[in-house]
Amino acid sequence: xxxxxxxxxxxxxxPSVRPTNPRFSSxxxxxxxxxxxxxxxxxxxxxxxxxxxxKAKLLAAIETTREVLGVPADYKIGIVPASxxxxxxxAMWSLLGERHVEMVAWESFGAGWVTDVARQLKIEHTAHxxxxxxxxxxxxxxxxxxxxxxxxxxxxxxxxxxxxxIPADRKGLTLxxxxxxxxAMDLPWDKLDVTTFSWQKVLxxxxxxxxxxxxxxxxxxxxxxxxxxxxxxxxRLTKGGKLIDGIFTGATINTPSMLCVEDYLLALDxxxxxxxxxxxxxxxxxxxxxxxxxxxxxxxxGFLAEDPATRSNTSVCLKFTDDRIADGAGFAKAVAARLxxxxxxxxxxxxxxxxxxxxxxxxxxxxTADIEAMLPWLAWAFETExxxxxxxx
Ligand SMILES: Cc1ncc(COP(=O)(O)O)c(C=O)c1O
Numbered sequence: 001x002x003x004x005x006x007x008x009x010x011x012x013x014x015p016s017v018r019p020t021n022p023r024f025s026s027x028x029x030x031x032x033x034x035x036x037x038x039x040x041x042x043x044x045x046x047x048x049x050x051x052x053x054x055k056a057k058l059l060a061a062i063e064t065t066r067e068v069l070g071v072p073a074d075y076k077i078g079i080v081p082a083s084x085x086x087x088x089x090x091a092m093w094s095l096l097g098e099r100h101v102e103m104v105a106w107e108s109f110g111a112g113w114v115t116d117v118a119r120q121l122k123i124e125h126t127a128h129x130x131x132x133x134x135x136x137x138x139x140x141x142x143x144x145x146x147x148x149x150x151x152x153x154x155x156x157x158x159x160x161x162x163x164x165x166i167p168a169d170r171k172g173l174t175l176x177x178x179x180x181x182x183x184a185m186d187l188p189w190d191k192l193d194v195t196t197f198s199w200q201k202v203l204x205x206x207x208x209x210x211x212x213x214x215x216x217x218x219x220x221x222x223x224x225x226x227x228x229x230x231x232x233x234x235x236r237l238t239k240g241g242k243l244i245d246g247i248f249t250g251a252t253i254n255t256p257s258m259l260c261v262e263d264y265l266l267a268l269d270x271x272x273x274x275x276x277x278x279x280x281x282x283x284x285x286x287x288x289x290x291x292x293x294x295x296x297x298x299x300x301x302g303f304l305a306e307d308p309a310t311r312s313n314t315s316v317c318l319k320f321t322d323d324r325i326a327d328g329a330g331f332a333k334a335v336a337a338r339l340x341x342x343x344x345x346x347x348x349x350x351x352x353x354x355x356x357x358x359x360x361x362x363x364x365x366x367x368t369a370d371i372e373a374m375l376p377w378l379a380w381a382f383e384t385e386x387x388x389x390x391x392x393x
Contacts (some may be wrong), residue, residue, distance in 0.1 A: 012383035018344050019370035024178070024346035026154055026315045028200040028207055030365045035204070035263075044260035049255055057261050058250030064268040065211060069099065069182060069278050072189050076214040076248040079256060082157075083233055084179035087196035087210030090235045091175050092116060092148065095194065095208040098225045099172060100145040101125040101308035104136050107153035108353040116146070121229070132156040132355050133304045143170035144237050151181035155351035157317030157359065158305045161391040163191035168254040173218055181269065182211075184284040184314045184363050189305065193218040199260065202280070202314060203267035219243055271364070284313040287362035290371045291316050300382060304357060317350065319357040324386060326393075328356040331385060338381040 013382050023030040028130050038376060045051040062077045066231065072258070086143060103114040103125050126145075130135045135158050141147055152159040159181065166188075167176060171195040181187060183202035187195065190366065195213040197207030214222075224236050234253060247253060271280055288311070295301050304317040325331045332350060336358060339345035350357040358378075362371065 012380045012387070014342070014380055015373075015376035017373050018342075018377075019373040021370050022200045022344050022346050022374070022376070024345050024371075026351075026353045026359050026361045026365065027184065027202045028196075029202065029361050030363045031204040031340075033367060034270050034273075035266065036270045039266055040259060040262045045258060047083065049252065049258055049260070054258055054261075055250045057258065058252065058256065059266070061264050062250060064265065066273050068216075068268055068279045069187070070189070070277060071213055073099055074216050075189065076181070076219060076243070078212045078214075078237075078247040079250070079252050079261075080210045080212050080247070081208070081254055082258075083179065083200065083208055084196050084198035084211045085210070086234070087212040088113065088175070089196070090237065091118070091194045091196060091212060092121065092161065093231060093235050094227065094237050095175065095221050096121060096146060096148075097123045097223070097229075098146070098221065100142075100392075102128060102145050102147045102172075104128045104138070104140045104141065104147065104149035106130040106135050106158050107132055107150070107156035108351065109154060109179075110150040113148055113177065116164075128309075133158065133306045135160070135310050139165040141263050141309050142172075143167050143174075144172055146172040146175065148175045150177040151187065151310050152178070152182040152185065152314060154312075154315045155354040155359070156304055157312040157315050157319070158310045158328065159185065159314075160314045161309045163188040166191040173221060174216075180312070180314045181282050184251070185281065186277075187219070189215070199264050200266075202262070202284075202363040202365070203271060204363075205207070205264045205267050206257070209260055209264070211257060214248075224375055228340045261317075267365075272382060274364065281313070281316075283364035283366075284362050285365050285367070286368045287371045288313040288316055288344070290368055290375065291318070291360060291362065294378070296377045298379065298382075301378075304355060314361060316362050317354065317357060319355060320382070322382075322386065324390065331389070332356040332358060332389075334385050335378070335381045338378060338384060339374075342377060342381075344377040 107110040175194040176192045179197040182197040198210045200207045295296045300322040307312040307327040336349040
């Protein structure tokens with residue numbers, strides 16, 4: 001942790017303006033600006049989630065998700081346990097094994113799905129991976145196989161620019177972990193058979209609840225294929241060879257938190273009030289543009305994403321590029337600590353498995369004014385830390 005004593009005399013002046021909200025975590029992400037605990041008072045607490053008020057709330061969460069994200073009417077949307085991890089694991093364990101799988105990863109969460117397929121499911125697959133900052137060539141994959149990938153690499157800040165290269169007439173299924181993409185990026189539903197995300201990400205909802213979106217072809221696979229391994233109850237999407245339809249109308253597999261449901265409904269309402277998906281994308285783009293402008297005028301910092309077309313507009317990952325920095329990881333940690341100590345940017349250190357640097361969440365719940373107020377503090381923290389290190393050298 002940086003301390004006052006390490007700041008040499010004559011170091012940079014502290015900026016005078018602070019962000020109103022210093023929360024730039026990449027998950028759980030900042031609550032919508034209108035959030036207030038008192039607004040959750042309509043949650044049917046202490047009631048069964050299977051009673052009419054609870055079921056109505058769950059169905060509203062599903063159908064408002066469909067409305068805001070533009071999910072086609074013939075796609076199924078379910079609320080499932082264990083957040084995005086639960087939703088994605090459930091999909092992999094229920095659907096894979098019917099054919100060869102192309103496992104695609106360009107950062108640690110995608111790499112985790114590759115490990116699952118290789119070491120847990122132990123199915124025939126080909127791994128396609130790229131280092132942090134780079135992306136896999138999605139055009140080079142065989143889409144007659146199933147394809148598992150993560151749309152936005154939360155820990156590298158590298159995202160798929162579009163789904164254009166995914167063929168419409170593919171024979172395999174595409175399984176997309178879209179947890180830090182949904183509500184911030186355009187997702188081409190016709191190219192995605194399984195899409196998952198968690199409430200705690202882009203809309204700033206609560207943890208532990210995941211969303212599973214299935215195309216008609218994914219449902220067809222579920223109803224025609226039974227994996228050879230046992231499936232725990234928490235993963236089971238079919239009964240007697242038929243999709244359990246209730247899961248997709250609000251009859252959840254197990255008990256959800258109605259407080260979290262109410263919170264998600266509030267976030268969805270706010271999303272609609274800022275122009276729905278278009279408005280959310282514009283807000284994330286504006287936040288990212290503010291950081292781009294800063295990076296262009298400060299030669300000591302740059303994006304981890306090498307190709308600007310792949311730069312995320314949610315999890316913006318930055319690296320320090322100043323030659324005077326001897327210990328990259330120590331330096332980045334010290335800068336993040338200075339920002340946290342000043343309460344101007346919380347939780348902005350790079351992910352533990354990612355290259356040293358900073359990760360600043362830019363999803364729509366973050367106000368551009370707060371990003372703009374934080375950036376001079378980043379310059380202050382950088383200059384102060386450089387001065388401290390030079391003084392020690
Ligand atoms: C791409 C990606 N996948 C999966 C996860 C895990 O999400 P959760 O903790 O909501 O299950 C995260 C969390 O940051 C993520 O960024």
